[in-house]
């Protein structure tokens with residue numbers, strides 16, 4: 007089965023946004039129409055059978071998440087669409103928001119119908135003004151045409167969709183940090199239990215899904231479970247939107263069949279190969295939080311299972327490519343600066359540990375490291391990591407730990423060299439430039 | 446559903462707890478403790494410090510998890526002392542200390558600091574961290590009462606939650622991100638809530654300190670005495686910290702039925718009147734229009750003479766700040782003298798939904814119980830000026846702020862005053878002054894707004910020859926023919942049963958550290974069957990000093 011370019015099949019080129027009329031002409035809002043004629047549970051059942059997994063990174067089956075919403079609590083139910091897209095290396099959700107905004111709106115309204123919500127909030131990364139503008143323009147159209155509002159498509163059922171602009175914190179992409187922020191508080195992730203499906207936004211049942219996850223819903227409902235599953239495999243159903251960036255000739259977003267597209271294909275076929283004719287050194291396949299892969303590990307299909315078996319995670323599908331000239335100490339320092347900067351600071355291990363990691367990597371990078379620092383770095387990573395072991399409230403700490411441990415595992419040589427040879431080549435080049443300027 | 450019990454195993458011991466109990470609470474109920482910083486029994490669960498780690502097995506293998514947010518469930522096995530649990534706690538300790546200034550030598554919290562305690566118990570013996578620490582602001586004034594040191598703060602958010610959840614003023618918050626996080630007063634203002642010093646108590650480290658107590662003394666030199674606040678009728682339980690015969694601080698003592706873990710700032714700081722300089726140290730009698738020092742014998746004789754001469758023409762104002770034992774004796778004196786013109790002075794205090802009752806008399810309930818009120822057709826305080834009465838007994842009370850009444854007193858033939866400091870009333874009107882003591886210098890009991898009798902205990906010795914009011918009143922009563930003078934407040938309480946069956950069998954010791962509720966109509970308590978259930982701090986008769994942990 008070849009790739010059917012589904013989510014972006016009718017999308018206009020980058021820079022323009024599909025109008026309501028064009029969207030409808032290409033089959034838009036038929037999924038919602040059909041969903042409105044179905045029992046809500048039947049819609050959830052379809053999504054469950056379609057096996058679509060969360061595209062925000064964790065890969066949790068969307069239908070299962072929806073089934074956790076308790077019935078008859080007397081409280082309102084909310085849908086929160088996670089459009090924060092703040093993971094370094096990820097820029098796929100904006101393709102949907104900017105080019106086919108009605109697809110996301112349709113997905114939100116259909117999902118609301120399924121889970122019993124009448125309000126959806128789309129929490130958009132503040133640094134995405136184009137996404138916000140496109141969604142807001144599409145919402146004006148949708149309200150006018152009645153696909154959003156007090157009488158959705160003549161069904162008599164009301165559903166509203168609001169765009170909420172984030173204020174520039176990575177942690178507000180974590181689902182419960184997002185809820186805190188949406189409520190007007192600090193973007194602090196929340197301890198679980200309670201899980202948001204039971205007690206989320208304003209202590210009411212809330213489903214949080216990624217943009218791409220929700221954008222798949224209209225297609226599943228309209229075309230049926232089998233059509234959806236005709237792409238991908240049992241582990242990863244449907245297409246995946248992937249952003250490829252870093253040292254490639256042609257950084258891009260592509261929609262692929264994950265079962266038949268390998269990481270090598272992504273780089274060589276879709277992104278024009280490693281730039282400047284250089285060789286590949288490393289790939290971070292799922293956004294900056296996942297383990298790094300050495301060049302020889304990338305001949306695996308881009309399914310959740312295959313990438314996991316190869317030692318990393320498909321995560322949020324932000325493929326970061328590093329060529330042979332990359333100093334991995336320098337690359338890790340960049341990541342550690344990010345996680346230290348973005349830790350919300352709630353939990354002791356993450357608050358204190360992310361700073362410690364950055365300081366250690368900096369020391370090695372600047373040529374002040376000792377041989378024992380390399381093991382120390384690994385051990386500090388162990389000290390702070392493991393939300394699954396109860397160490398932290400959310401997975402941000404793990405997001406710093408996974409790169410650290412995998413960089414050391416696969417590229418220990420770069421760290422040893424930095425310790426032995428007076429620092430990272432990047433640091434040394436900067437020093438040389440500084441010396442020249444002051445000379 | 447609240448009554449439903451679940452059975453689980455904690456460290457090999459089977460326990461049964463009500464459904465909804467958190468594991469950390471269940472461990473506490475067993476008399477043991479899981480280390481914790483952010484968890485506080487009176488606040489919502491924040492789960493941020495991550496030190497209360499235990500291992501649990503719910504049938505799917507062991508897992509480390511924080512115990513403050515974990516509901517006890519049937520069949521659960523909890524291991525508080527397993528290696529992974531201990532390792533996790535040690536890891537958190539190491540991380541908490543990497544940016545901590547470790548200025549214990551000059552930190553007020555030293556000696557009751559959870560960082561010190563847990564480091565001592567299970568911290569590692571060194572740190573792997575060798576970088577400059579993150580620097581943050583120190584000695585920031587959050588208000589006139591509370592000072593903040595951001596470097597010592599471990600960001601547990603207890604203070605933030607207290608202000609929001611208990612004091613009802615969401616005035617503290619966290620600003621910045623990550624290891625740059627700091628507590629700040631919202632909108633850059635000052636803390637204003639009336640309970641803000643509780644944040645100092647619950648701060649597990651020395652980040653929040655009391656401006657009043659700062660650098661006054663190392664806490665381990667304080668003598669700690671359990672008592673009750675005398676500023677309003679709530680009767681918040683307190684631990685009074687004294688040194689050099691001075692009160693240096695007062696902090697709330699936990700009592701679930703009265704004040705939980707809290708007390709108001711005004712009550713907490715209301716110990717300044719104990720200062721020796723304005724205190725009465727000797728009896729005085731008026732000679733040639735001037736008050737001069739006299740011996741106790743001379744003063745008591747003059748007092749008795751005046752009281753007997755006044756008879757039913759005596760106006761008595763008995764303070765509702767006196768203890769039950771003293772009120773009982775005062776009542777006895779007034780009965781002997783035979784007057785019906787009896788009253789107490791109302792005293793106002795702020796009122797709110799948390800603790801403050803609006804009634805500034807700590808023992809108004811006791812005063813009512815012992816009939817400190819005008820008899821039929823008799824004159825009360827409001828009628829004093831027009832009463833035409835010629836003698837007065839101001840028992841632990843003054844009328845300084847009531848000029849009309851002062852003028853009426855001035856015109857009288859005989860005025861007896863007791864009290865612990867010299868008042869305008871004494872200077873202008875007293876014929877005889879008998880020096881009593883403050884509530885920090887005597888034994889006894891107060892009955893609070895809910896009818897709970899609670900014990901006060903002395904933490905200071907009184908200046909000069911001043912005597913506890915129960916003693917001087919007992920001596921007055923004896924000289925009026927009321928039998929032998931009591932030797933202790935406890936003896937007075939024990940004797941009350943004869944005339945007040947509700948109090949039968951009670952003693953100060955039997956009130957226990959948490960007091961005893963005496964609802965109307967409760968059957969008399971009889972010797973032997975009345976076991977007082979005590980918390981950790983059992984006060985036994987005759988013993989007046991208890992030490993206790995500083996905070997929950």
Ligand SMILES: Cc1cc2nc3c(=O)[nH]c(=O)nc-3n(C[C@H](O)[C@H](O)[C@H](O)COP(=O)(O)O)c2cc1C
Pocket residue numbers: 059060061062063064065066068088089090091092093176177178179180181182214215216217219220400401402405
């Ligand atoms: C630190 C952190 C940042 C995250 N940022 C995002 C994000 O920007 N966008 C997103 O969709 N999910 C993000 N996630 C994942 C969400 O927590 C959540 O799993 C997801 O929104 C659920 O939607 P899905 O099931 O449809 O993937 C983040 C998670 C963490 C721990």
Ligand code: SF4
Pocket residue numbers: 177194195348349350351352353354356357398399400401402403
């Ligand atoms: S793990 Fe880090 S980012 Fe997540 S809640 Fe804890 S401190 Fe905040």
Ligand code: SF4
Pocket residue numbers: 597598599600601602603604605628644647648649650652653
């Ligand atoms: S000031 Fe004290 S109570 Fe408040 S967050 Fe810091 S350590 Fe906790």
Ligand code: SF4
Pocket residue numbers: 674675676677678679680681704708709710711712713800801802
């Ligand atoms: S509320 Fe009343 S009893 Fe409690 S501390 Fe304040 S004044 Fe004292």
